[in-house]
Amino acid sequence: PSLVLLPSPADGKPVSLSPLESQPHSPRYTASSQRERESLEVRMREVEEENRVLRKQLSLAQSRSPSHHRGNHSKTYSMEEGTGDSESLRAGIVAGNSSECGQQPAVEKCETIHVAIVCAGYNASRDVVTLVKSVLFHRRNPLHFHLIADAIAKQILATLFQTWMVPAVRIDFYDADELKSEVSWIPNKHYSGIYGLMKLVLTKTLPSNLERVIVLDTDITFATDIAELWAVFHKFKGQQVLGLVENQSDWYLGNLWKNHRPWPALGRGYNTGVILLLLDKLRKMKWEQMWRLTAERELMSMLSTSLADQDIFNAVIKQNPFLVYQLPCFWNVQLSDHTRSEQCYRDVSDLKVIHWNSPKKLRVKNKHVEFFRNLYLTFLEYDGNLLRRELFGCPSEADINSENLQKQLSELDEDDLCYEFRRERFTVHRTHLYFLHYEYEPASDNTDVTLVAQLSMDRLQMLEAICKHWEGPISLALYLSDAEAQQFLRYAQGSEVLMSRHNVGYHIVYKEGQFYPVNLLRNVAMKHISTPYMFLSDIDFLPMYGLYEYLRKSVIQLDLANTKKALIVPAFETLRYRLSFPKSKETCALFSAPLLPCWEEVHESVHFLTSLFSISEMQVTMFTSPFYSILRSRHENYEKARYYPWPVELFITSPILPLL
Numbered sequence: 001p002s003l004v005l006l007p008s009p010a011d012g013k014p015v016s017l018s019p020l021e022s023q024p025h026s027p028r029y030t031a032s033s034q035r036e037r038e039s040l041e042v043r044m045r046e047v048e049e050e051n052r053v054l055r056k057q058l059s060l061a062q063s064r065s066p067s068h069h070r071g072n073h074s075k076t077y078s079m080e081e082g083t084g085d086s087e088s089l090r091a092g093i094v095a096g097n098s099s100e101c102g103q104q105p106a107v108e109k110c111e112t113i114h115v116a117i118v119c120a121g122y123n124a125s126r127d128v129v130t131l132v133k134s135v136l137f138h139r140r141n142p143l144h145f146h147l148i149a150d151a152i153a154k155q156i157l158a159t160l161f162q163t164w165m166v167p168a169v170r171i172d173f174y175d176a177d178e179l180k181s182e183v184s185w186i187p188n189k190h191y192s193g194i195y196g197l198m199k200l201v202l203t204k205t206l207p208s209n210l211e212r213v214i215v216l217d218t219d220i221t222f223a224t225d226i227a228e229l230w231a232v233f234h235k236f237k238g239q240q241v242l243g244l245v246e247n248q249s250d251w252y253l254g255n256l257w258k259n260h261r262p263w264p265a266l267g268r269g270y271n272t273g274v275i276l277l278l279l280d281k282l283r284k285m286k287w288e289q290m291w292r293l294t295a296e297r298e299l300m301s302m303l304s305t306s307l308a309d310q311d312i313f314n315a316v317i318k319q320n321p322f323l324v325y326q327l328p329c330f331w332n333v334q335l336s337d338h339t340r341s342e343q344c345y346r347d348v349s350d351l352k353v354i355h356w357n358s359p360k361k362l363r364v365k366n367k368h369v370e371f372f373r374n375l376y377l378t379f380l381e382y383d384g385n386l387l388r389r390e391l392f393g394c395p396s397e398a399d400i401n402s403e404n405l406q407k408q409l410s411e412l413d414e415d416d417l418c419y420e421f422r423r424e425r426f427t428v429h430r431t432h433l434y435f436l437h438y439e440y441e442p443a444s445d446n447t448d449v450t451l452v453a454q455l456s457m458d459r460l461q462m463l464e465a466i467c468k469h470w471e472g473p474i475s476l477a478l479y480l481s482d483a484e485a486q487q488f489l490r491y492a493q494g495s496e497v498l499m500s501r502h503n504v505g506y507h508i509v510y511k512e513g514q515f516y517p518v519n520l521l522r523n524v525a526m527k528h529i530s531t532p533y534m535f536l537s538d539i540d541f542l543p544m545y546g547l548y549e550y551l552r553k554s555v556i557q558l559d560l561a562n563t564k565k566a567l568i569v570p571a572f573e574t575l576r577y578r579l580s581f582p583k584s585k586e587t588c589a590l591f592s593a594p595l596l597p598c599w600e601e602v603h604e605s606v607h608f609l610t611s612l613f614s615i616s617e618m619q620v621t622m623f624t625s626p627f628y629s630i631l632r633s634r635h636e637n638y639e640k641a642r643y644y645p646w647p648v649e650l651f652i653t654s655p656i657l658p659l660l
Helices: 031-064 084-094 122-138 151-164 176-183 193-205 226-235 279-284 287-302 309-319 369-380 400-410 419-424 462-469 482-493 518-527 547-557
Strands: 113-119 143-149 169-175 212-216 220-222 242-246 270-278 324-327 353-355 449-456 474-480 504-510 533-536 541-543 566-568 571-574 631-633 650-653 657-659
Touching: 113 122, 113 193, 113 226, 122 143, 122 151, 122 220, 122 369, 143 151, 143 176, 143 193, 151 169, 169 176, 176 193, 193 212, 193 270, 193 279, 193 287, 193 309, 212 226, 212 279, 220 369, 226 270, 226 324, 242 309, 270 279, 270 309, 270 324, 270 353, 287 309, 353 369, 369 482, 449 462, 449 518, 449 547, 462 474, 462 541, 474 482, 474 518, 482 504, 504 518, 518 533, 533 547
Parallel strands: 113 143, 113 212, 143 169, 242 324, 449 474, 449 533, 474 504, 541 650
Antiparallel strands: 212 270, 220 353, 242 270, 533 631, 566 657, 571 650
């Protein structure tokens, strides 16, 4: 695949990409799509202002009128249900919903909104980030995310949110693996697997003092303030405990193909991508017993679920229709094939929540899919650092780390010539571990070695070559912007070499500031390895074929487990990128392309220890710098922050020389 090269952050001019700025280097982005996305941003801001004015007018109208019209077909929507001029479009799907413009309690300014999300695995963790970005972009209230996550997702998201440091956002994790026994008895054909059933047990999983929660799928994108959806809880009456949008496909009608037999549902059924749960009332109704009995009975004839928890929710509602409050369909615009989602909106101001509920995701067929895709890409590539904004008037919980950081920054002397460098030491970079799927078990003989390196976007072309030369595990820290991270994802997914390797850990450290934090990147890559040894290298160094096995044998031969020895890998420099790689150090002397000591004319003192003064002299006489002790204990970190501008070179490494 072709590669887009962007300027290196080391040149003092870091790449700055706005969320709606098109990438002229990429064929994905055209001038027309750029204009669409720019107009979309403008329109979104206009809608926010319109909503503010509408709320003010509504408040004035309520104060003047002692009574208000109530009914099932009011011509005026409340602030939670959109504008009245689009009701005719929604009538087919929204019929039966109550508008109730009058006396609806507004969400208090600093009221915390609770959101629950089930997340498992590497890919779902990336989806959660995009969902959270869309929520944070519009939100005006404190948020409390309840994440039901497996061990993988917890490690990724815990690090991400800890380094993101978004004010007025709290994160709690619940072990999804402990919940498996609650739902593992239910056969499920849906691609979400066992985790697609876990929304059924939220009444048991979430804290007993939590009364209400918004439950979201990971493939959701918000186009409005989530507080508007939270306000809909006030519209529940009687025994209504579930807020759901009607399913917009014909799935539950049973007419999609011959002998299609779906689970029982009320009419078209309901989609569970967006759920409002009144937890306190559900617990009093013995929800746990209710859904279990229903599932056991239906499974006797249905044998398995096709749409995971959604089938069981619908079977319960079929028997107990009084439980559900039907949300207007714009709270869950379902972009799967052959849906009636187009009846939920007329223009951008009607959109509230977009649900990519087709297995095809962004490739789904829809008349307005390009518009929805651009909206999704807006948040996918949006700079997450811009979402670290305070909520004015809403006090945040005291964060000791943040307070210490502010104290240290205040002690710096702004007149110091090195002020910018010293200040950069305290920058907390947002970090997304294991950006792609990772799967590796270290060798049981305790000789395994992980190659550790760091890179930016302009070194991306080295990845395939390194993977071909080094068959062992690799840990890479990539210094990228949000937009560049998506370019990397597309590049990796289009590479057969990279997709065939599951033992490469890609850790994204997001750009911030004007310097390239080389040792922070190394520490991130070093911290997340599972082998007892690491081979520390710059991304420009291309290891010889077979070096992985050579190093493992050397660990045994030199008894590194019980002795302190450094293994130094001699390096050669060539200015030719197109060359046949030498297979051994003996063939280097006969090699047609000139192989020189590493950086002999540029930084001899820096690379002295890894250079050979001549190819025939295979010896190293001294060792003084820990910077290039190539094979290190995996517990050693780079304590001090250093920033270096590295030029583009290609280096070749030959078998190691032991230093005794």
